[in-house]
Every structure is written in C-alpha cells, then in structure tokens.
Amino acid sequence: MSSAAPLHLLVVTVTKHGPAEYSWSLVRSAGSCGPADCVVESSERFADYDQAMDEGFEALEKLRR
Numbered sequence: 001m002s003s004a005a006p007l008h009l010l011v012v013t014v015t016k017h018g019p020a021e022y023s024w025s026l027v028r029s030a031g032s033c034g035p036a037d038c039v040v041e042s043s044e045r046f047a048d049y050d051q052a053m054d055e056g057f058e059a060l061e062k063l064r065r
Contacts, residue, residue, distance in 0.1 A: 010039065010063075012056035014049055021045045024056030026063070039063075 009029045014022055025041035040059060046052040 010060065012053060012060055014052045014056065016049070017045060020047045022047075022049050022052035024052045024059070026056065026060055 009031065011027050011029070013025050013027055015025065016022055023042045023045055026039040027036050028039050029036040040063075042052070042055060042059075046055065
C-alpha cells in the first residue's frame with residue numbers, strides 16, 4: 001500500500017480592519033489538525049467585503065497558472 005501525500009487546503013480569507021476597510025489573504029493549511037500559514041496577502045484595503053473577496057480569488061487564480 002502506498003501512502004499519499006497529505007492534502008493541503010488553500011483558502012481565501014477576508015479580514016475587516018474597520019468601517020469600509022477589508023483585506024484578503026491566501027492561507028494554506030494541512031487540515032484541521034495542522035498549523036495554517038499565510039501564503040500571500042493584499043497590500044491594499046478595499047471598501048467592501050465582496051471587492052476584497054474578488055481580488056483574493058483573482059490572486060488564487062494567478063497561483064494556479
């Protein structure tokens with residue numbers, strides 16, 4: 001029997017810093033038991049949650065290429 005490599009999760013998270021101030025980050029985790037680490041985060045703040053999430057997904061797509 002061969003052992004498979006552990007599955008890593010890569011997720012987009014949005015953080016609210018204040019009124020109309022949101023940022024995104026891409027976080028990698030080895031699952032619920034392992035530690036999570038930030039792969040990349042936005043250098044700018046966005047006016048709303050949806051805009052930050054869209055920009056985060058765009059960054060995730062760039063990593064796939």
